[in-house]
Amino acid sequence: MSLDQAAAVMEQQARACRNMAAPLYADLLVHTAEDVRAGGPCADAVAGWTGAPSTAAVPLRLLGGVHALVLTGQAPQLARFYPSAGGAYRPEDADAAWAAFRAVVADRRDAVRGWLRRPPQTNEVGRANLLLAGLLHAVQESRGLPVRLVELGASAGLNLRADRFRVAAPGFAWGPEDSPVRLPGAWRDGVPGWLREAARSYPELTVVERLGCDVTPLDPGSEDGALALRAYLWPEHTARATRLGGALELARRVPARVDRVGAAEFLAGLDPRPGTLTVVWHSVMRQYVPADEWARVTAELDRLAAAGAPFAHLLFEPYEQDGRHRFQLRARIGAGPERVLAEAHPHGLPAWTV
Structure with missing residues (x-):
């Protein structure tokens, strides 16, 4: 799977998130797909996963890793957009939330990559x-x-x-x-x-x-x-x-x-x-x-x-x-x-x- 295919998987997950009342994740994944295609920090983070099948849920691995940093107080600028951390998200916050998300992926690359090795488990x-x-x-x-x-x-x-x-x-x-x-x-x-x-x-x-x-x-x-x-x-x-x-x-x-x-x-x-x-x-x-x-x-x-x-x-x-x-x-x-x-x-x- 190429970076372009990886970006397409991000876009597919974005649509799923939007359909399941998760606009923050939907908007972040749209931007993530663009960043992957452009060779940005998100492309670097998922570089070792471009050959993974869609069932590996790479977008959810990436989101989960960043969310863990938010929940543990290691991403305060991003946390203000996450309801799980006491924040709030509105559609007009999309650009600001993306800038904060991209910065976390760039600055905490090793931590994010570590979470990419873990399969998503919500135990719903x-x-x-x-x-x-x-x-x-x-x-x-x-x-x-x-x-x-x-x-x-x-x-x-x-x-x-x-x-x-x-x-x-x-x-x-x-x-x-x-x-x-x-x-x-x-x-x-x-x-x-x-x-x-x-x-x-x-x-x-x-x-x-x-x-x-x-x-x-x-x-x-x-x-x-x-x-x-x-x-x-x-x-x-x-x-x-x-x-x-x-x-x-x-x-x-x-x-x-x-x-x-x-x-x-x-x-x-x-x-x-x-x-x-x-x-x-x-x-x-x-x-x-x-x-x-x-x-x-x-x-x-x-x-x-x-x-x-x-x-x-x-x-x-x-x-x-x-x-x-x-x-x-x-x-x-x-x-x-x-x-x-x-x-x-x-x-x-x-x-x-x-």
Whole structure:
């Protein structure tokens, strides 16, 4: 990939940011693309990444590295435009924000390059909205068995504590009332009947084990891990930051184990247990797994489904339909067929029935 192609990837991400209520990042990336083409500081920063595939998310790596400097007080001139650091951004600030951003990339090149080596991980807590809906469906189907919760691509394992989150929509709520993680506005056009029924039947879940895997897991209890999670959130999305803060608090109280290993190898060592519902879930991670490994993941999931013990596979992933990506919650209970249960915004809120 040439610098011109790298700039095109920046522009593509800029459009995505604009469509997802992130005008600061959208404007910065438009300027970044121009700077890359002109051979400026941003071109220098991403020079070692021009051959990376689009799935490497180089624009988000660059933005995350600069955001980390903002959050740690190392970029005060830029921080005044970042809502995550107490600043504010208006369209008329675009040129001033870009000048400050470009200066940070130029002056802190080594620090920014260090962050480019780290894959973006937001461990998006809002996606638990869909995962929890699928989990309640699976528990209803299993007649209330205790749950063994397993996550592929778990990052910091925040969503392994999802049963401790509070989900709400008009006329509907589920989860501990005092939860530090609140997911309001969970459903756009009314909560589906199957979810209402499952939530009434099981106002609490018994989770007996919380396991996950990730090739680059983060420790939510460490300063560096928490900073990485905050840095990869988009600075305008303050509600997401609030949810993340609550999830980090829960992670300090509720233990979960995340192994540093790929999904296929991890599943190969997993066996279902009689009397316990083993739930394997994942959200927006499949695109980062090489095709040959995903084939092995699929084979392992089929093995678990056919083992005869209670098992469910829940996934919230993008699917291309009608020329665009739809983010769908799908569920497979035991060896049964995979069913589409809902769709949602890529960050999980709100969801809607299909």
